[in-house]
Amino acid sequence: MHNRRRIYEGKAKILFEGPEPGTYIQFFKDNATAFNAKKHAVIDGKGVLNNRISEYIFIQLKRFGLPTHFIKRMNMREQLIRSLEMIPLEVVVRNIVAGSLSKRLGLEEGMTLPRSIIEFYYKKDELDDPIVSEEHITTFGWASPQELEDIISLANRMNDFLSGLFLGVGIKLVDFKIEFGRLWEEEIMCIVVADEFSPDSARLWDITTNKKLDKDLFRQDMGGLIEAYQEVARRLGIINENEIFRAKGPVLVK
Numbered sequence: 183m184h185n186r187r188r189i190y191e192g193k194a195k196i197l198f199e200g201p202e203p204g205t206y207i208q209f210f211k212d213n214a215t216a217f218n219a220k221k222h223a224v225i226d227g228k229g230v231l232n233n234r235i236s237e238y239i240f241i242q243l244k245r246f247g248l249p250t251h252f253i254k255r256m257n258m259r260e261q262l263i264r265s266l267e268m269i270p271l272e273v274v275v276r277n278i279v280a281g282s283l284s285k286r287l288g289l290e291e292g293m294t295l296p297r298s299i300i301e302f303y304y305k306k307d308e309l310d311d312p313i314v315s316e317e318h319i320t321t322f323g324w325a326s327p328q329e330l331e332d333i334i335s336l337a338n339r340m341n342d343f344l345s346g347l348f349l350g351v352g353i354k355l356v357d358f359k360i361e362f363g364r365l366w367e368e369e370i371m372c373i374v375v376a377d378e379f380s381p382d383s384a385r386l387w388d389i390t391t392n393k394k395l396d397k398d399l400f401r402q403d404m405g406g407l408i409e410a411y412q413e414v415a416r417r418l419g420i421i422n423e424n425e426i427f428r429a430k431g432p433v434l435v436k
């Protein structure tokens with residue numbers, strides 16, 4: 183790492199001050215957490231893979247015409263991004279029932295939803311990121327009605343585009359979490375896609391076997407996380423057969 187000022191440290195990433203005003207450096211750690219960090223491990227090589235996968239996805243989103251915070255990848259673990267005023271929401275888009283949706287409503291995991299669903303969670307670790315409605319968001323001023331409309335539109339476009347992209351490499355995009363921020367340019371503000379897109383923050387299943395290729399392998403103690411993330415990277419054409427990251431296996435942190 184470097185001597186830059188640390189702006190914020192999250193569970194899987196660190197934000198450092200960037201080389202120019204208006205920029206940050208986003209550093210991908212090897213830490214894996216689940217259940218609001220009640221479960222924690224260090225998984226050798228995860229940060230490197232997520233940096234590469236997220237870079238690839240954000241470049242594709244930009245090509246597709248979606249505004250994002252991404253500028254460029256700097257090295258194995260870091261990317262240069264625009265600094266934003268973050269909206270304190272985790273936006274989850276779901277195509278297939280899994281995870282908390284399955285638990286909350288007693289639905290069988292794997293059922294394809296008749297239409298995709300967007301959910302909002304208020305980002306507040308002390309409260310375990312509670313689910314909130316659009317009315318909570320506008321009433322408490324986390325986003326204005328217009329901003330919320332932009333967020334929903336961007337999340338839907340992102341879902342349509344990425345569902346197709348993953349289908350093309352034999353993967354079902356079951357669900358994903360994304361965050362948004364305000365980017366100010368002169369007097370103009372626009373809502374842009376922020377955070378990351380990786381198998382930490384999305385559910386990805388093999389199209390024929392339904393094999394999980396995401397962080398549920400860690401959440402459910404199934405093992406093989408690095409191999410699964412490598413598989414995603416390989417299918418997307420990000421790494422080739424010879425580029426295998428050495429993995430020691432997860433180390434539990436108490």
Ligand code: TMP
Nearest residue numbers: 280281282283357358359382383384385
């Ligand atoms: P959930 O089913 O546990 O609500 O998760 C939905 C999606 O959001 C799943 O792809 C995992 C992702 N996610 C995060 O990225 N961070 C979180 O803190 C949680 C709870 C879920």
